[in-house]
Amino acid sequence: MADLAEAIRLCTPATTGLQADILAKAYTQRGAVLLLTSTTMRAGEGKNDGAVQALVLGGKSADEVEEMARADFREGKRWGGEVAGEMDVKMNPVRKLCGEIVREAMVRDLRESGVLPPEA
Template structure:
């Protein structure tokens, strides 16, 4: 099923360079997932006929195409897409792709609302010109961020097999890879906001699952989602799982210190 953008972490050039230099992709978690291309797109629990699935795909694709008609959609365009996705999910509440696409659309809305807010208010000297996705972790975006996490969680719940040993379809694997990676990225962003922007109280805004957790705990949660995203086939998630794994980080720090001492010696 088409999505607005491929749900992968937006790494800075520096992050990407560091990741490529320090981590061997071959040592990332093994997928360990049985993908059977002959299986129906979604498990029986989704309970949607093939005829209805075909219709849903057509409707959803049109919503996304309308949203992508311009490089910078207006708030009105985004709100229209949200209304149409809401209607689709009211009719078919067990259709997983609509939840991931609604989560993406809500992220667009959060960015637009944040930009409108900062346009009409003075920026502080320390505030960057562009804060990608950090707009989700402000008091104004608390409701939106809660909805995004809820949609990603719902999509994952609907698409996850009953047993890890159960085979899944190619479509199912792709959605799980992207949804886990998307959620992992947002959790990682929340952890970094908490570390670098003390003026933003992550404990008092955003979804309930973020509150009361330290930055390190949020990063561990992100690592778990990246592990699962990698397990279902997202290559970037495999690398990010290594980067954010607390044990890997600890070992990396030990090796780095040993190399520093060796070089000094």
């Protein structure tokens, strides 16, 4: 994490294409580490044994860490990172909510038509 932060610091503001490419990759990589950390935090439910959590995150919640990841993906996208752009879209809370609403409607329709058994 410190190396990624240093790469971002050294390349900001970007004045060349190479610096922009480094920024895109560094933000994307840091976003991926933060996303994995937030997922691990949720799976651990209360365990605070990760080095990244203790050293870098300073007691932040899994939701706060996920938002940090999303911010890094947005920055990576801004500097031309395709993967960062895809991850930013995937993590969009409106998209998640819409997907959940559609899933619930489909399950309800399948239950009403008899394809799925009624809820227990």
